[in-house]
Amino acid sequence: MRRARSVLAILLPIVWLICNVDALAAGASEPAPGDLEALMRRFAESGGVRARFRESRQLSILTDPIETQGMLYFAPPDRLARHTSWPGRSSIVIEADRVSISDETGQRVFDLDTSEVARALVGNLMVVFRGDLEALRERYSISFESAAESWTLDLEPRSRALRSVIERVHFAGEGQNLLAMETREPNGDRTVVKFSEIEVGVSWQQRDLDEIFSIDPPDTAP
Amino acid sequence: MNDLRVRWITAALLTLIGLYGLSRLEFTNSIKAFIPAAGELGDLSLELVDSPLARRMAISIGGGEQRDEVAAALAASLRSHPEVDWVESGLDENALRAIYELYFDHRVYLVSEQPATQIPAMLEPAALERRAADLRRRLAQPDAMLLARTAPEDPLGLFQNIVDRIRQANPALSSESGSFESASGEHAILLLGLRSSPFDSERQAPLLDYIDAEFARLDAEAGGGFALESSGINRISVASERSIRGDANFISAVSVSVVCALFLLVFHSLRHLAIAILSPLSGFAVAMALALSGDDPVHGITLGFGFVLIGVAIDYPIHLMNHHALSPPGTRPRETAAQIRSSLLLSALTTTLAFFALSLSDFPGLRAMGTFAAIGIPVALAIALFSIPAFMRPSARPTPAQRALAGGFARLVGWLGARAGIAVALFAACALIATVGVPQLHWEDDPSTLVAGDPVLIAESERVRARIADFDTGRFVVGLAPSAEAALALNDRIHERLSRAIAAGDLLGVSSLHSFLWSQELQRENLEALRSVPDLAGRIDRAYVQSGFRSGAFGKFPAAVAAPRAAPLRAEDFVGTPLERAVDSLVELDGRWAVVTYLRGVASGGAIRDALEGLEGTHYIDQKEIVGGVYRGYRRSMVRVLALGCVVVFVVLQLRYRDWRAALLAFATAGLAALATYGTFGILGVSVNVVSSISLLLVLGMGVDYGIFTVDGARLADRLGATLSSILISCLTSVFVFGTLALSEQPALRAIGLTTGTGILFALALSPAVFVLARRSGARG
Structure with a gap:
């Protein structure tokens, strides 16, 4: 459960990011995609992605949110890395079905096969990456709205297992820009991730890939 | 009754008895049935040999990155095998959820092993502030979602402490990946439980075979390159049995071929061999039928050794057939039988009494063998005297080989008779060998040396055990108590003592039920200690607010302490959960409850005993020590049996001959042959064991037969050649049947072969000397 939820918390923003690489790269003056199909077509054309993230996790037991910052990387078709650099250092690297986590408490590795929830999420990631809207609809109730330059995308899990962890994921953007992603949990906790300095269509040398997608992350982005 | 009728009656009776035996054939290989009452520790050890704790196997799969998938597929396949009770290959999401559900509501009972002191210390303001800061820091970690969900009800991290304790119980089986894997992460691990005894080959x-075949299939499907290794008592047991069977088949083929050649050479007929075998075979069939008529199954070792012991009886038909062939023409087989009847009766009587002495042993294994053989020998004799003449041709004539042997022995004895000093020197040489060698004899009391394990298999097993940091299944601590709860309470104290031993460096680690379950008494003490802290809610609130937590955020925890959602955790709560196997170590034994703690890296048994000093009902068990003690007992018992057998045999001989010199000479062949055999082993540095001792009884049995025939033959000049050539044929037959076992790679079989082969050859060498001395003694008498 714990792993599934943690993977979920990490994967959802990544899913969104990958799905929106083109939109993120595009200028603010571009109109929002007119429909979900258009948005998904852009997702399918995603390449390597590098972005800076700023996360604010608001927990009901804390008076102030927990803030973290770091870098997010995606290399098609199935490699994702999130390296936190502030306030402490931690990393999550996903390669196919294998998830590696490193933080101040140590290193852990687990297999997505062991978690129905995590497996579904990675499956979703691949579905979105392929622009497979039909498969995405099988797993989520999707609500997409756009008006002029702004748009919102809401995902509500269909399965009970996913719903026990995530109540709703809300994406908001203007034109092709992502402004925020908010994840709400059934207990009222919520996490907001903002992205900046996004680069898409990035290609790396093998040596850089090995460095980025390891749980001993580079000090500076390559 | 004519011969034809005797043949039919014999065949019919043997067929009926054989069918009866086969219809009831049920034997056991359990070591329990073969080990005597060795006190409480021995009983406990034996009970645990057949308990579910011993019925386990570990499989390691290395190779490509898909090893987890191959392991999972193999686990799925094995779950449907009827011999597999359970398979564990990892902890999936459902398993983790089950562990959460099992423990979370019980967290207030499982706080500390020293609740009276540690819980108040844990709830001091400064300690709470440290915990609050730690929780705040951990909530910033990337996988803190579950922590954030559970923290309001568990601000002290009690559930995480329980999970850490369970992980520490088996640190090598890292289940971070969901699948069990070795400490290095290079092997997927499967654990499986067996429904039957691991010794049930x-x-x-x-x-x-199924595991190997399934793995080969999965390996091929996954592209190859994977390697399966495993460890388990069952593998060693099956491999040993296959090795023994292979050895036995090879040796049987050799011995049967050589014995056939011997009979063809001497009798010019294999019919004689078939007739000769009839006698010991009948003894074995009747003894087996009687043994199987009871409620308990017969032990495989009893059957095996019983057959070997009854093999002595092959001498009777050989003597009969050889004497008959060398009798004057026209002598009928029954007349020959009548002529040597008294010798055969005395031989059988002494052998039966020697084996009967074995049945008086206080060791059940020896007792069963002795009884078995003591029943078989008289039956074999009865067949030799009553039935075998009916199968023999009435007008047998000696073959050239028989004539040559008889003539040769007559000349030898004649030559030796003129040089009695040589005969005496032969006795003196045997006595010297015995005197020099026996004190140097080395007794091997380690039963593990009786079976030659495949070194490749043992090395593989050790590799797998190292990968999972397996505990030594032969060394453990048992707590015994009248109830399950009392056993758990005792286990709490055992764990405390063993933890101190670990801290002192006397022990590397333990595998204890205590990592999963505490006694209800200790659990209630935990709850009471939490409840006795004044203003628990206020303390937590004040400390955690300082680290940025909302006031009142942890109100559910004091509420859970005041009114827990569950009663203390019990062993029954584990049923159906992924941790069900953990409570296997709590077992009911004869109305009492035992809880077993396995040990790893024991520096010395004495240190563990010292650590457990004063804990009533607690026992440190080293199975190797116990079984070694049992075997030492077997050896002592065998020596007593041999001594008793010798005395009884000598008394019977004295009663028969009423001449101490004749009795002594008849006995000397056996006694000196046995002593010289062990003397030779002592000089050559050959270790002896309990199997050698049982085989020595065989030497005594045959040696006494040779002695009786020799002394009786010495009284009748015309029997000289027939008697000694009969002894030679018997001796060669026995050497080829039993002595060829010395070729075996298995130490137990080799011990039988070496002892019987050497002993019988000594007995043969002494026979002409006995003949000469008996004749001189008779002449003087």
Whole structure:
């Protein structure tokens, strides 16, 4: 459960990011995609992605949110890395079905096969990456709205297992820009991730890939 | 009664008895049935040999990155095998959820092993502030979602402490990946439980073959390159049995061929061999039928050794047939039988009494063998005297070989008779060998040396055990108590003592039920200690607010302490959960409850005993020590049996001959041959064991037969050649049947072969000397 939820918390923003690489790269003056199909077509054309993230996790037991910052990387078709650099250092690297986590408490590795929830999420990631809207609809109730330059995308899990962890994921953007992603949990906790300095269509040398997608992350982005 | 009728009656009776035996054939291989009452520790050890704790196997799969998938597929396949009770390959999401559900509501009972002191210390303001800061820091970690969900009800991290304790119980089986894996992360691990005893080769061999076949299939499907290794008592057991069977088949082929050649050479007929075998075979069939008529199954070792012991009886028909062939023409077989009847009766009587002495042993294994053989020998004699003449041709004539042997022996004895000093020197030489060698004899009391394990298999097993940091299944601590709860309470104290031993460096680690379950008494003490802290809610609130937590955020925890959602955790709560196997170490034994703690890296048994000093009902068990003690007992018992057998045999001989010199000479062949055999072993540095001792009884049995025939033959000049050539044929037959076992790679079989082969050859060498001395003694008398 714990792993599934943690993977979920990490994967959802990544899913969104990958799905929106083109939109993120595009200028603010571009109109929002007119429909979900258009948005998904852009997702399918995603390449390597590098972005800076700023996360604010608001927990009901804390008076102030927990803030973290770091870098997010995606290399098609199935490699994702999130390296936190502030306030402490931690990393999550996903390669196919294998998830590696490193933080101040140590290193852990687990297999997505062991978690129905995590497996579904990675499956979703691949579905979105392929622009497979039909498969995405099988797993989520999707609500997409756009008006002029702004748009919102809401995902509500269909399965009970996913719903026990995530109540709703809300994406908001203007034109092709992502402004925020908010994840709400059934207990009222919520996490907001903002992205900046996004680069898409990035290609790396093998040596850089090995460095980025390891749980001993580079000090500076390559 | 004519011969034809005797043949039919014999055949019919043997067929009926054989069919009866086969219809009831049920034997056991359990070591329990073969080990005597060795006190409470021995009983406990034996009970645990057959308990579910011993019925386990570990499989390691290395190779490509898909090893987890191959392991999972193999686990799924094994779950449907009838011999497999359970399979564990990892902890999936459902398993983790089950562990959460099992423990979370019980967290207030499982706080500390020292609740009276540690819980108040844990709830001091400064300690709470440290915990609050730690929780705040951990909530910033990337996988803190579950922590954030559970923290309001568990601000002290009690559930995480329980999970850490369970992980520490088996640190090598890292289940971070969901699948069990070795400490290095390079091997997927499967653990499986067996339904049958690991010593039950009949059931284990098909399972092992199935595992190999399934793995080969999965390996091929996954592209190859994977490697399966495993460890388990069943593998060693099956491999040993296969090795023994292979050895036995080879040696049987050799001995049967040589014995056939011997009979063809001497009798010019294999019919004589078939007739000769009839006698010991009948003894074995009747003894087996009687043994199987009871409620308990017969032990495989009893059957095996019983057959060997009854093999002595092959001498009777050989003597009969050889004497008959060398009798004057026209002598009928029954007349020959009548002529040597008294010698055969005395031989059988002394052998039966010697084996009967074995049945007086206080060791059940020896007792069963002795009884078995003591029944078989008289039956074999009865067949030799009553039935075998009916199968023999009435007008047998000696073959050239028989004539040559008889003539040769007559000349030898004649030559030796003129040089009695040589005969005496032969006795003196044997006595010298015995005097020099026996004090140097080395007794091997380690039963593990009786079976030669495949070194490749043992090395593989050790590699797998190292990968999972397996505990030494032969060394453990048992707590015994009248109830399950009392056993758990005792286990709490055992764990405390063993933790101190670990801290002192006397022990590397333990595998204890205590990592999963505490006694209800200790659990209630935990709850009471939490409840006795004044203003628990206020303390937590004040400390955690300082680290940025909302006031009142942890109100559910004091509420859970005041009114827990569950009663203390019990062993029954584990049923159906992924941790169900953990409570296997709590077992009911004869109305009492035992809880077993396995040990790893024991520096010395004495240190562990010292650590457990004063804990009533607690026992440190080293199975190797116990079984070694049992075997030492077997050896002492065998020596007593041999001594008793010798005395009884000598008394019977004295009663028969009423001449101490004749009795002594008849006995000397056996006694000196046995002593010289062990003397030779002592000089050559050959270790002896309990199997050698049982085989020595065989030497005594045959040696006494040779002695009786020799002394009786010495009284009748015309029997000289027939008697000694009969002894030679018997001796060669025995050497080829039993002595060829010395070729075996298995130490137990080799011990039988070496002892019987050497002993019988000594007995043969002494026979002409006995003949000469007996004749001189008779002449003087």
